[in-house]
Amino acid sequence: MARQTKQKNIVRKRSYPAARLARQQQPLAPEPNRLVKVWRRVLERRLRTRLRAKVAIEIHDNTHTMLTFQRQRALWRLRLHHMFLAAPDDVLQALAEFVREGDAEASLRLDRFIERNKAYIRRVSPAQMRKRLRLDPVGRHHDLGRIFERLNERYFESRISAAITYGPAPRVKGPRKSIKMGSYSADSKVIRIHPALDQPVVPRYFVEWIVFHEMLHHVYRARRGEDGRRCVHPPEFMEHERRFHDFKRAQAWELENLDLLLRARIGD
Ligand SMILES: [Zn+2]
Structure with a gap:
Protein backbone atom coordinates (compact mmCIF):
# COMPACT_ATOMS: atom_id res chain seq x y z
CA MET A 1 0.00 0.00 0.00
CA ALA A 2 2.85 2.35 0.73
CA ARG A 3 3.82 2.22 -2.94
CA GLN A 4 0.64 3.99 -3.93
CA THR A 5 1.74 7.37 -2.69
CA LYS A 6 4.48 7.39 -5.27
CA GLN A 7 2.02 7.56 -8.08
CA LYS A 8 0.92 10.99 -7.03
CA ASN A 9 4.32 12.28 -7.99
CA ILE A 10 4.02 11.10 -11.52
CA VAL A 11 3.68 14.64 -12.88
CA ARG A 12 7.23 15.41 -11.84
CA LYS A 13 8.55 12.99 -14.42
CA ARG A 14 7.71 15.39 -17.20
CA SER A 15 10.85 16.98 -18.51
CA TYR A 16 11.25 20.67 -17.80
CA PRO A 17 13.54 23.15 -19.54
CA ALA A 18 16.53 23.91 -17.32
CA ALA A 19 15.43 27.45 -16.41
CA ARG A 20 12.01 26.31 -15.36
CA LEU A 21 13.54 23.53 -13.33
CA ALA A 22 15.73 26.04 -11.49
CA ARG A 23 12.68 28.09 -10.66
CA GLN A 24 10.91 25.04 -9.38
CA GLN A 25 13.68 24.31 -6.96
CA GLN A 26 13.49 27.65 -5.22
CA PRO A 27 12.40 27.25 -1.63
CA ILE A 121 -13.09 37.61 12.84
CA ARG A 122 -10.10 38.17 15.08
CA ARG A 123 -10.87 39.58 18.46
CA VAL A 124 -8.77 42.51 19.58
CA SER A 125 -9.83 44.49 22.58
CA PRO A 126 -9.87 48.27 22.16
CA ALA A 127 -7.49 48.46 25.13
CA GLN A 128 -4.97 46.22 23.34
CA MET A 129 -5.14 48.38 20.26
CA ARG A 130 -4.79 51.62 22.16
CA LYS A 131 -1.70 50.30 23.85
CA ARG A 132 -0.08 49.92 20.46
CA LEU A 133 -0.97 53.48 19.53
CA ARG A 134 0.81 56.30 21.19
CA LEU A 135 -1.80 58.72 22.38
CA ASP A 136 -0.99 62.40 22.60
CA PRO A 137 -4.12 64.38 23.49
CA VAL A 138 -2.69 67.39 25.36
CA GLY A 139 -1.44 69.73 22.64
CA ARG A 140 -0.05 73.23 23.15
CA HIS A 141 -3.29 75.16 22.93
CA HIS A 142 -6.19 72.77 22.96
CA ASP A 143 -6.30 69.87 25.40
CA LEU A 144 -8.32 67.24 23.55
CA GLY A 145 -8.76 65.11 26.66
CA ARG A 146 -10.54 67.92 28.47
CA ILE A 147 -12.61 68.87 25.46
CA PHE A 148 -13.66 65.24 25.04
CA GLU A 149 -14.58 64.86 28.68
CA ARG A 150 -16.69 67.99 28.77
CA LEU A 151 -18.55 67.10 25.60
CA ASN A 152 -19.06 63.58 26.90
CA GLU A 153 -20.67 64.98 30.05
CA ARG A 154 -22.73 67.59 28.31
CA TYR A 155 -24.09 65.57 25.41
CA PHE A 156 -23.61 61.88 26.09
CA GLU A 157 -24.05 61.38 29.84
CA SER A 158 -20.35 60.42 29.90
CA ARG A 159 -21.23 57.18 28.14
CA ILE A 160 -18.73 57.37 25.32
CA SER A 161 -15.66 55.32 26.00
CA ALA A 162 -13.17 56.23 23.34
CA ALA A 163 -9.63 57.54 23.37
CA ILE A 164 -8.60 60.77 21.73
CA THR A 165 -5.30 62.05 20.40
CA TYR A 166 -3.74 64.44 17.95
CA GLY A 167 -2.78 62.54 14.85
CA PRO A 168 0.77 62.52 13.55
CA ALA A 169 1.58 65.53 11.40
CA PRO A 170 1.44 64.33 7.82
CA ARG A 171 4.39 65.58 5.79
CA VAL A 172 3.33 67.89 3.02
CA LYS A 173 5.24 70.36 0.91
CA GLY A 174 3.61 73.73 0.47
CA PRO A 175 -0.03 74.37 1.24
CA ARG A 176 -2.33 71.37 1.52
CA LYS A 177 -5.14 70.88 -0.96
CA SER A 178 -7.42 69.36 1.62
CA ILE A 179 -7.36 68.50 5.27
CA LYS A 180 -8.94 65.66 7.19
CA MET A 181 -9.65 67.34 10.49
CA GLY A 182 -10.73 64.31 12.42
CA SER A 183 -11.24 60.59 12.16
CA TYR A 184 -12.64 57.82 14.27
CA SER A 185 -11.46 54.23 14.21
CA ALA A 186 -14.17 51.79 15.23
CA ASP A 187 -11.52 49.08 15.60
CA SER A 188 -9.46 50.82 18.26
CA LYS A 189 -12.09 53.33 19.40
CA VAL A 190 -9.64 56.16 18.93
CA ILE A 191 -10.53 59.65 17.73
CA ARG A 192 -7.73 61.41 15.88
CA ILE A 193 -7.64 65.15 15.45
CA HIS A 194 -5.43 66.90 12.92
CA PRO A 195 -2.55 68.71 14.66
CA ALA A 196 -3.23 71.82 12.52
CA LEU A 197 -6.15 72.47 14.87
CA ASP A 198 -3.79 72.96 17.80
CA GLN A 199 -3.19 76.65 17.16
CA PRO A 200 -4.21 79.69 19.19
CA VAL A 201 -6.05 81.15 16.18
CA VAL A 202 -8.33 78.15 16.03
CA PRO A 203 -11.24 78.85 18.37
CA ARG A 204 -12.12 76.34 21.05
CA TYR A 205 -15.68 75.90 19.73
CA PHE A 206 -14.32 74.83 16.37
CA VAL A 207 -12.10 72.12 17.88
CA GLU A 208 -15.07 71.08 20.02
CA TRP A 209 -17.24 70.73 16.94
CA ILE A 210 -14.71 68.48 15.20
CA VAL A 211 -14.39 66.33 18.34
CA PHE A 212 -18.18 66.22 18.71
CA HIS A 213 -18.51 65.07 15.10
CA GLU A 214 -16.06 62.21 15.67
CA MET A 215 -17.85 61.25 18.89
CA LEU A 216 -21.00 60.88 16.83
CA HIS A 217 -19.16 58.39 14.65
CA HIS A 218 -18.80 56.32 17.80
CA VAL A 219 -22.55 56.53 18.38
CA TYR A 220 -23.72 56.00 14.80
CA ARG A 221 -21.85 53.24 13.05
CA ALA A 222 -21.54 53.36 9.30
CA ARG A 223 -24.24 51.29 7.69
CA ARG A 224 -25.45 50.41 4.29
CA GLY A 225 -28.16 52.71 3.01
CA GLU A 226 -31.17 51.59 1.01
CA ASP A 227 -29.15 51.84 -2.16
CA GLY A 228 -26.66 49.38 -0.65
CA ARG A 229 -23.88 51.94 -0.39
CA ARG A 230 -22.03 52.51 2.84
CA CYS A 231 -23.42 55.53 4.56
CA VAL A 232 -21.09 57.12 7.11
CA HIS A 233 -23.31 60.09 7.95
CA PRO A 234 -26.85 58.72 8.13
CA PRO A 235 -29.72 61.24 8.54
CA GLU A 236 -29.94 60.67 12.32
CA PHE A 237 -26.23 61.49 12.56
CA MET A 238 -26.70 64.78 10.70
CA GLU A 239 -29.73 65.58 12.81
CA HIS A 240 -27.82 64.94 16.03
CA GLU A 241 -24.86 67.00 14.89
CA ARG A 242 -27.05 70.10 14.54
CA ARG A 243 -27.62 69.95 18.31
CA PHE A 244 -24.03 71.06 18.94
CA HIS A 245 -24.15 74.40 20.76
CA ASP A 246 -22.00 76.30 18.28
CA PHE A 247 -22.89 74.38 15.14
CA LYS A 248 -23.62 77.37 12.87
CA ARG A 249 -20.76 79.41 14.26
CA ALA A 250 -18.28 76.56 13.80
CA GLN A 251 -19.44 75.94 10.23
CA ALA A 252 -19.08 79.62 9.45
CA TRP A 253 -15.59 79.69 10.95
CA GLU A 254 -14.55 76.77 8.79
CA LEU A 255 -15.80 78.49 5.64
CA GLU A 256 -13.87 81.65 6.48
CA ASN A 257 -10.68 80.07 7.74
CA LEU A 258 -10.13 76.86 5.84
CA ASP A 259 -7.21 78.50 4.12
CA LEU A 260 -5.54 79.10 7.46
CA LEU A 261 -5.80 75.41 8.33
CA LEU A 262 -4.53 74.34 4.93
CA ARG A 263 -1.47 76.54 5.34
CA ALA A 264 -0.75 75.65 8.95
CA ARG A 265 2.82 74.54 9.52
CA ILE A 266 2.97 71.86 12.11
CA GLY A 267 5.62 71.22 14.68
CA ASP A 268 7.26 74.66 14.74
ZN1 LIG B 1 -17.64 62.17 9.63
Whole structure:
Protein backbone atom coordinates (compact mmCIF):
# COMPACT_ATOMS: atom_id res chain seq x y z
CA MET A 1 0.00 0.00 0.00
CA ALA A 2 2.85 2.35 0.73
CA ARG A 3 3.82 2.22 -2.94
CA GLN A 4 0.64 3.99 -3.93
CA THR A 5 1.74 7.37 -2.69
CA LYS A 6 4.48 7.39 -5.27
CA GLN A 7 2.02 7.56 -8.08
CA LYS A 8 0.92 10.99 -7.03
CA ASN A 9 4.32 12.28 -7.99
CA ILE A 10 4.02 11.10 -11.52
CA VAL A 11 3.68 14.64 -12.88
CA ARG A 12 7.23 15.41 -11.84
CA LYS A 13 8.55 12.99 -14.42
CA ARG A 14 7.71 15.39 -17.20
CA SER A 15 10.85 16.98 -18.51
CA TYR A 16 11.25 20.67 -17.80
CA PRO A 17 13.54 23.15 -19.54
CA ALA A 18 16.53 23.91 -17.32
CA ALA A 19 15.43 27.45 -16.41
CA ARG A 20 12.01 26.31 -15.36
CA LEU A 21 13.54 23.53 -13.33
CA ALA A 22 15.73 26.04 -11.49
CA ARG A 23 12.68 28.09 -10.66
CA GLN A 24 10.91 25.04 -9.38
CA GLN A 25 13.68 24.31 -6.96
CA GLN A 26 13.49 27.65 -5.22
CA PRO A 27 12.40 27.25 -1.63
CA LEU A 28 8.68 27.48 -1.24
CA ALA A 29 7.00 30.24 0.71
CA PRO A 30 5.71 29.19 4.13
CA GLU A 31 2.80 26.88 3.67
CA PRO A 32 -0.07 29.03 5.03
CA ASN A 33 0.92 32.02 2.88
CA ARG A 34 1.25 29.86 -0.16
CA LEU A 35 -2.19 28.43 0.43
CA VAL A 36 -3.71 31.87 0.82
CA LYS A 37 -2.08 32.87 -2.45
CA VAL A 38 -3.57 29.91 -4.24
CA TRP A 39 -7.01 30.47 -2.76
CA ARG A 40 -6.82 34.13 -3.58
CA ARG A 41 -6.13 33.35 -7.23
CA VAL A 42 -9.02 30.92 -7.27
CA LEU A 43 -11.25 33.58 -5.81
CA GLU A 44 -10.06 36.12 -8.38
CA ARG A 45 -10.96 33.69 -11.13
CA ARG A 46 -14.37 32.96 -9.64
CA LEU A 47 -15.15 36.66 -9.41
CA ARG A 48 -13.71 37.52 -12.79
CA THR A 49 -16.33 35.43 -14.55
CA ARG A 50 -19.11 37.00 -12.51
CA LEU A 51 -17.89 40.58 -12.88
CA ARG A 52 -16.83 40.07 -16.49
CA ALA A 53 -13.75 42.16 -15.75
CA LYS A 54 -10.25 41.82 -14.37
CA VAL A 55 -10.17 41.41 -10.62
CA ALA A 56 -7.33 41.95 -8.14
CA ILE A 57 -7.95 40.80 -4.60
CA GLU A 58 -6.13 41.58 -1.40
CA ILE A 59 -6.91 39.37 1.58
CA HIS A 60 -6.85 40.84 5.08
CA ASP A 61 -7.61 40.03 8.68
CA ASN A 62 -9.42 43.26 9.61
CA THR A 63 -11.71 43.31 12.59
CA HIS A 64 -14.28 45.77 11.27
CA THR A 65 -14.30 46.46 7.59
CA MET A 66 -14.90 43.17 5.86
CA LEU A 67 -14.88 44.35 2.28
CA THR A 68 -14.00 47.39 0.25
CA PHE A 69 -13.66 47.80 -3.46
CA GLN A 70 -12.85 50.31 -6.13
CA ARG A 71 -12.80 50.43 -9.89
CA GLN A 72 -9.55 51.28 -11.63
CA ARG A 73 -10.35 51.56 -15.32
CA ALA A 74 -10.99 47.98 -16.47
CA LEU A 75 -9.91 46.48 -13.15
CA TRP A 76 -11.86 45.84 -9.98
CA ARG A 77 -9.74 46.04 -6.84
CA LEU A 78 -11.24 44.28 -3.85
CA ARG A 79 -10.00 44.04 -0.29
CA LEU A 80 -11.69 41.13 1.43
CA HIS A 81 -11.61 39.44 4.79
CA HIS A 82 -10.21 35.91 4.56
CA MET A 83 -13.66 34.47 5.33
CA PHE A 84 -14.45 35.13 1.65
CA LEU A 85 -11.74 32.75 0.48
CA ALA A 86 -14.07 29.78 0.82
CA ALA A 87 -17.34 31.59 0.17
CA PRO A 88 -19.98 29.50 -1.61
CA ASP A 89 -21.17 30.45 -5.10
CA ASP A 90 -24.32 32.26 -4.02
CA VAL A 91 -22.24 34.54 -1.78
CA LEU A 92 -19.84 35.30 -4.62
CA GLN A 93 -22.83 36.04 -6.82
CA ALA A 94 -24.08 38.48 -4.19
CA LEU A 95 -20.62 40.00 -3.91
CA ALA A 96 -20.47 40.54 -7.68
CA GLU A 97 -23.94 42.10 -7.75
CA PHE A 98 -23.08 44.34 -4.84
CA VAL A 99 -19.82 45.47 -6.41
CA ARG A 100 -21.33 46.00 -9.85
CA GLU A 101 -24.66 47.58 -9.00
CA GLY A 102 -24.63 48.29 -5.26
CA ASP A 103 -27.62 45.96 -5.15
CA ALA A 104 -29.42 46.26 -1.79
CA GLU A 105 -30.65 42.69 -1.71
CA ALA A 106 -27.12 41.46 -2.47
CA SER A 107 -25.89 43.67 0.34
CA LEU A 108 -28.23 41.90 2.77
CA ARG A 109 -27.04 38.49 1.64
CA LEU A 110 -23.46 39.60 2.27
CA ASP A 111 -24.37 40.87 5.73
CA ARG A 112 -25.87 37.48 6.53
CA PHE A 113 -22.77 35.68 5.31
CA ILE A 114 -20.54 37.91 7.45
CA GLU A 115 -22.82 37.37 10.44
CA ARG A 116 -22.66 33.59 10.01
CA ASN A 117 -18.87 33.71 9.81
CA LYS A 118 -18.12 36.19 12.52
CA ALA A 119 -16.33 33.47 14.50
CA TYR A 120 -13.47 33.94 12.02
CA ILE A 121 -13.09 37.61 12.84
CA ARG A 122 -10.10 38.17 15.08
CA ARG A 123 -10.87 39.58 18.46
CA VAL A 124 -8.77 42.51 19.58
CA SER A 125 -9.83 44.49 22.58
CA PRO A 126 -9.87 48.27 22.16
CA ALA A 127 -7.49 48.46 25.13
CA GLN A 128 -4.97 46.22 23.34
CA MET A 129 -5.14 48.38 20.26
CA ARG A 130 -4.79 51.62 22.16
CA LYS A 131 -1.70 50.30 23.85
CA ARG A 132 -0.08 49.92 20.46
CA LEU A 133 -0.97 53.48 19.53
CA ARG A 134 0.81 56.30 21.19
CA LEU A 135 -1.80 58.72 22.38
CA ASP A 136 -0.99 62.40 22.60
CA PRO A 137 -4.12 64.38 23.49
CA VAL A 138 -2.69 67.39 25.36
CA GLY A 139 -1.44 69.73 22.64
CA ARG A 140 -0.05 73.23 23.15
CA HIS A 141 -3.29 75.16 22.93
CA HIS A 142 -6.19 72.77 22.96
CA ASP A 143 -6.30 69.87 25.40
CA LEU A 144 -8.32 67.24 23.55
CA GLY A 145 -8.76 65.11 26.66
CA ARG A 146 -10.54 67.92 28.47
CA ILE A 147 -12.61 68.87 25.46
CA PHE A 148 -13.66 65.24 25.04
CA GLU A 149 -14.58 64.86 28.68
CA ARG A 150 -16.69 67.99 28.77
CA LEU A 151 -18.55 67.10 25.60
CA ASN A 152 -19.06 63.58 26.90
CA GLU A 153 -20.67 64.98 30.05
CA ARG A 154 -22.73 67.59 28.31
CA TYR A 155 -24.09 65.57 25.41
CA PHE A 156 -23.61 61.88 26.09
CA GLU A 157 -24.05 61.38 29.84
CA SER A 158 -20.35 60.42 29.90
CA ARG A 159 -21.23 57.18 28.14
CA ILE A 160 -18.73 57.37 25.32
CA SER A 161 -15.66 55.32 26.00
CA ALA A 162 -13.17 56.23 23.34
CA ALA A 163 -9.63 57.54 23.37
CA ILE A 164 -8.60 60.77 21.73
CA THR A 165 -5.30 62.05 20.40
CA TYR A 166 -3.74 64.44 17.95
CA GLY A 167 -2.78 62.54 14.85
CA PRO A 168 0.77 62.52 13.55
CA ALA A 169 1.58 65.53 11.40
CA PRO A 170 1.44 64.33 7.82
CA ARG A 171 4.39 65.58 5.79
CA VAL A 172 3.33 67.89 3.02
CA LYS A 173 5.24 70.36 0.91
CA GLY A 174 3.61 73.73 0.47
CA PRO A 175 -0.03 74.37 1.24
CA ARG A 176 -2.33 71.37 1.52
CA LYS A 177 -5.14 70.88 -0.96
CA SER A 178 -7.42 69.36 1.62
CA ILE A 179 -7.36 68.50 5.27
CA LYS A 180 -8.94 65.66 7.19
CA MET A 181 -9.65 67.34 10.49
CA GLY A 182 -10.73 64.31 12.42
CA SER A 183 -11.24 60.59 12.16
CA TYR A 184 -12.64 57.82 14.27
CA SER A 185 -11.46 54.23 14.21
CA ALA A 186 -14.17 51.79 15.23
CA ASP A 187 -11.52 49.08 15.60
CA SER A 188 -9.46 50.82 18.26
CA LYS A 189 -12.09 53.33 19.40
CA VAL A 190 -9.64 56.16 18.93
CA ILE A 191 -10.53 59.65 17.73
CA ARG A 192 -7.73 61.41 15.88
CA ILE A 193 -7.64 65.15 15.45
CA HIS A 194 -5.43 66.90 12.92
CA PRO A 195 -2.55 68.71 14.66
CA ALA A 196 -3.23 71.82 12.52
CA LEU A 197 -6.15 72.47 14.87
CA ASP A 198 -3.79 72.96 17.80
CA GLN A 199 -3.19 76.65 17.16
CA PRO A 200 -4.21 79.69 19.19
CA VAL A 201 -6.05 81.15 16.18
CA VAL A 202 -8.33 78.15 16.03
CA PRO A 203 -11.24 78.85 18.37
CA ARG A 204 -12.12 76.34 21.05
CA TYR A 205 -15.68 75.90 19.73
CA PHE A 206 -14.32 74.83 16.37
CA VAL A 207 -12.10 72.12 17.88
CA GLU A 208 -15.07 71.08 20.02
CA TRP A 209 -17.24 70.73 16.94
CA ILE A 210 -14.71 68.48 15.20
CA VAL A 211 -14.39 66.33 18.34
CA PHE A 212 -18.18 66.22 18.71
CA HIS A 213 -18.51 65.07 15.10
CA GLU A 214 -16.06 62.21 15.67
CA MET A 215 -17.85 61.25 18.89
CA LEU A 216 -21.00 60.88 16.83
CA HIS A 217 -19.16 58.39 14.65
CA HIS A 218 -18.80 56.32 17.80
CA VAL A 219 -22.55 56.53 18.38
CA TYR A 220 -23.72 56.00 14.80
CA ARG A 221 -21.85 53.24 13.05
CA ALA A 222 -21.54 53.36 9.30
CA ARG A 223 -24.24 51.29 7.69
CA ARG A 224 -25.45 50.41 4.29
CA GLY A 225 -28.16 52.71 3.01
CA GLU A 226 -31.17 51.59 1.01
CA ASP A 227 -29.15 51.84 -2.16
CA GLY A 228 -26.66 49.38 -0.65
CA ARG A 229 -23.88 51.94 -0.39
CA ARG A 230 -22.03 52.51 2.84
CA CYS A 231 -23.42 55.53 4.56
CA VAL A 232 -21.09 57.12 7.11
CA HIS A 233 -23.31 60.09 7.95
CA PRO A 234 -26.85 58.72 8.13
CA PRO A 235 -29.72 61.24 8.54
CA GLU A 236 -29.94 60.67 12.32
CA PHE A 237 -26.23 61.49 12.56
CA MET A 238 -26.70 64.78 10.70
CA GLU A 239 -29.73 65.58 12.81
CA HIS A 240 -27.82 64.94 16.03
CA GLU A 241 -24.86 67.00 14.89
CA ARG A 242 -27.05 70.10 14.54
CA ARG A 243 -27.62 69.95 18.31
CA PHE A 244 -24.03 71.06 18.94
CA HIS A 245 -24.15 74.40 20.76
CA ASP A 246 -22.00 76.30 18.28
CA PHE A 247 -22.89 74.38 15.14
CA LYS A 248 -23.62 77.37 12.87
CA ARG A 249 -20.76 79.41 14.26
CA ALA A 250 -18.28 76.56 13.80
CA GLN A 251 -19.44 75.94 10.23
CA ALA A 252 -19.08 79.62 9.45
CA TRP A 253 -15.59 79.69 10.95
CA GLU A 254 -14.55 76.77 8.79
CA LEU A 255 -15.80 78.49 5.64
CA GLU A 256 -13.87 81.65 6.48
CA ASN A 257 -10.68 80.07 7.74
CA LEU A 258 -10.13 76.86 5.84
CA ASP A 259 -7.21 78.50 4.12
CA LEU A 260 -5.54 79.10 7.46
CA LEU A 261 -5.80 75.41 8.33
CA LEU A 262 -4.53 74.34 4.93
CA ARG A 263 -1.47 76.54 5.34
CA ALA A 264 -0.75 75.65 8.95
CA ARG A 265 2.82 74.54 9.52
CA ILE A 266 2.97 71.86 12.11
CA GLY A 267 5.62 71.22 14.68
CA ASP A 268 7.26 74.66 14.74
ZN1 LIG B 1 -17.64 62.17 9.63
